[in-house]
Amino acid sequence: MGRPPPRAVGGVTCSATVNAVSVLETVLFFVAIPAAVVALVFGLVYMGGTRPGKRYRPGRPFEFTPVWFLSAPERLSGASGVDGHAALTGPRHAELPAGTAGEKNSAGDTGVAAQGDLGGASDRW
């Protein structure tokens, strides 16, 4: 019982049971498929879009829009455009006060406890 003689297909020697694989097929299998998988993963990760300044790390600059949260935004005096649907949007970016430099001098420069009976605490980290 002898082994079947090797055949030659397109100049590549192969056995009777295993087909010859060309260089192109090899490259497709070992390079293109992994590359496609990597591209798919990248695509899924960045699909949602990147946010600038994703995470706060103490000591590093953190870019973001200032926000002021109230559970009931209508309680901010002078907040414009507040009506029923505002309450449905969850934490709402209430109108930020347009504090100007000139305005600041009236109360701000006196520092701690300008209004006397205000309480609270300060801390730094």
Added chain:
Amino acid sequence: MTAGDTTSRAEDLLADRAAVLYGPFTTPQLLRLDEALRLADQSTDLVFSVYVGELDDPVRGHAEKLHSQLADPDRSVLVCVSPNQRALEIVTGTEARKRVQDRDCKLAALSMAASFSGGDLAGGIVSGLAQLADHARRG
């Protein structure tokens, strides 16, 4: 209400939403904050609010100015956080101060600052609010 009003209002709302999305928090964190604020308000009948952003120097003065812009400053508790300046201010109004004493505020501030120094802004604010509300309920 005219169609123009509706459009501009819708645009305002969208702009607000966009601004919140470019704020310092992710959507789940925003939801947690909202819940914390709502619970704190409901359980104490004080008004809690949180400002996250730059504060002008002097920081305390600016925080107090923001506090005075609330509708009912006497019954309000304002938490101001400036991540870039690494500064935290808690301002309580006249009435609120009786419920949440300065010592309680300092205690909450310490725990918030500890969270912030670990990089957890939202967690610090949520736990700080819970602590303040807890003191207000008891006080």
